[in-house]
Amino acid sequence: MKAVLCPNPYRDRGMKTAQSAERILRGAGIKTVMCLPFQVEGGSVELPRHLKFGNTQEELKSADLLICFGGDGTILHAAKDANARGIPILGVNLGSVGFMAELEQGELSHLSRLAEGKYAVETRMMLDVRVRRDGRTVFSDIALNDAALTKGAAARMVDLEIYGDRTLMSSFSADGVVISTPTGSTAYSMSAGGPIVEPTAENIIVTPICPHALSARSFVLGGERLVAARMGRMARKTAYLSVDGGRAFRLSGGDTVELKRSAAKTRLIRLTGRTFYEILNHKLGGA
Numbered sequence: 001m002k003a004v005l006c007p008n009p010y011r012d013r014g015m016k017t018a019q020s021a022e023r024i025l026r027g028a029g030i031k032t033v034m035c036l037p038f039q040v041e042g043g044s045v046e047l048p049r050h051l052k053f054g055n056t057q058e059e060l061k062s063a064d065l066l067i068c069f070g071g072d073g074t075i076l077h078a079a080k081d082a083n084a085r086g087i088p089i090l091g092v093n094l095g096s097v098g099f100m101a102e103l104e105q106g107e108l109s110h111l112s113r114l115a116e117g118k119y120a121v122e123t124r125m126m127l128d129v130r131v132r133r134d135g136r137t138v139f140s141d142i143a144l145n146d147a148a149l150t151k152g153a154a155a156r157m158v159d160l161e162i163y164g165d166r167t168l169m170s171s172f173s174a175d176g177v178v179i180s181t182p183t184g185s186t187a188y189s190m191s192a193g194g195p196i197v198e199p200t201a202e203n204i205i206v207t208p209i210c211p212h213a214l215s216a217r218s219f220v221l222g223g224e225r226l227v228a229a230r231m232g233r234m235a236r237k238t239a240y241l242s243v244d245g246g247r248a249f250r251l252s253g254g255d256t257v258e259l260k261r262s263a264a265k266t267r268l269i270r271l272t273g274r275t276f277y278e279i280l281n282h283k284l285g286g287a
Contacts, residue, residue, distance in 0.1 A: 001030045001115060004063045006037040006056065006078050008070030009045045011094040018069050019051075021092065021108050028115035033059050037068065037078045060085050065114070065269060071095020072145075072187070076244045079144050083264050088121045090114075090269035097283050099186050099199075102271055110271045120270040124183045125202050125223060126262040129243050133255050141243040144266050145184030148245075149229055149257055150176035150209065152238030159232030162206055164225050174211035176239070177229055179204065179259050183266075186280070188245075194218045198276055204259065229257045 003025055007018035015034070022032050035056040040047065047053075056078070060066065066082045067090045068074045075091045082089050091101030092108070103110055113119060129147045131139040141147075151158045157173040180189040182197040185205050190196060194207030195218055202223035208216040221227065231239060233253040240248035241257055251257075 001064045002062060003030050003032050003114070004054075004056065004059045004066045005032055005034045006066060006068045006074070007034070008037060008068075008074040008094070009040055009047060011070040011074065014046075015048055015051060017092065017094060017105055017108070019048075021067065021069070021111055024108055024111045025114070028112040030115050033063075035059055037070070037074055057081055060087055063087055065090060067092065067111075068101075069094055071098050072100045073245060075100045076144055079266050080142065083126070083142075083266055086267070088267040088269045090271070099279065099283060100183065100268060102269060107272070113271055114269075118271075122200060122268045122270050124199060124266040124268060125181050126264050126266060127179070127181055127204070127259045128262040129241075130258050131241060131249065131251065131255055132258060133252060138255075139241070139249045141246070142262055142264060143184070143243045143259075144181065145187050145244045146178050146180035146189060147257065147259060148176060148178045148188055148209075148242050149231075149251070150240055150242070152240065156237050157210075157212060158237060158239045160208075161230040161232070162219075163228040163230065164219070164221055166226070166228070169206075169219060170208075170216060172208055172211045172213040172216040174208045174213075174216065176209040178207045178209060179227055179229065179257075180207070181205075186283075189218075195220060196280070200276075202261070204261070223261045225260070227259045231255045231257075 033054045069092045092103045093101035127143040161171045178189045182201040183199045185197040189207045192209045204221045206219040239251045242248045
């Protein structure tokens with residue numbers, strides 16, 4: 001068995017947690033290789049000189065699993081490469097909340113169970129996201145958590161029409177809208193007032209952000225739906241689309257953001273046997 005270890009150097013200072021995990025894994029007979037989940041800007045963080053880092057995409061070709069050390073953002077960043085090869089991911093939480101991570105920093109001893117096959121793999125749905133402009137696709141991505149369409153820095157709201165299978169569901173002015181998977185229901189969507197949905201469900205959640213309308217509410221749709229958010233014409237307004245918290249794509253008036261369930265899935269390793277409700281109560285203090 002081979003494990004690719006991806007530590008976030010901004011979260012795992014000096015790669016101490018990743019190195020501790022590496023010792024446990026090697027002691028259990030698992031081959032390991034260390035890779036950075038993203039390119040580190042020169043001088044922004046000091047990397048241990050004795051460590052050698054492989055190329056993530058190359059190493060994943062022969063890997064059995066990927067272990068991420070950081071917050072949910074680290075997992076979201078690494079998931080695309082792992083999903084392309086059907087490789088399951090195990091998260092070690094070094095962030096503040098970390099809903100997708102299976103282990104906390106003090107639970108690294110559980111890693112030895114991987115060599116014995118004492119773990120389960122949980123499948124999570126993803127969303128294909130694209131922006132249509134004048135009949136052509138100008139942006140596409142894939143989301144594990146969500147796609148957030150938000151207004152720019154100016155205080156002006158954006159006018160939105162939300163469609164389900166090309167039928168108008170709702171129209172409103174708002175700071176934006178979050179369209180999420182069940183996995184993403186505990187992230188931005190929840191903060192915007194959306195419902196919490198079991199992460200293994202197959203639903204699409206549409207949550208307006210600060211809508212200026214009494215009738216604008218969250219929708220929980222079946223996973224087979226095609227969801228579209230159409231922008232109103234924007235004079236002197238700006239709006240942006242961010243997928244899984246990534247770099248924002250600037251939208252133009254009249255753009256349509258389309259989302260549908262992806263054929264791709266994220267596979268998360270489960271070691272502890274903790275239920276979603278136990279994690280929810282622990283992370284959110286009984287909320």
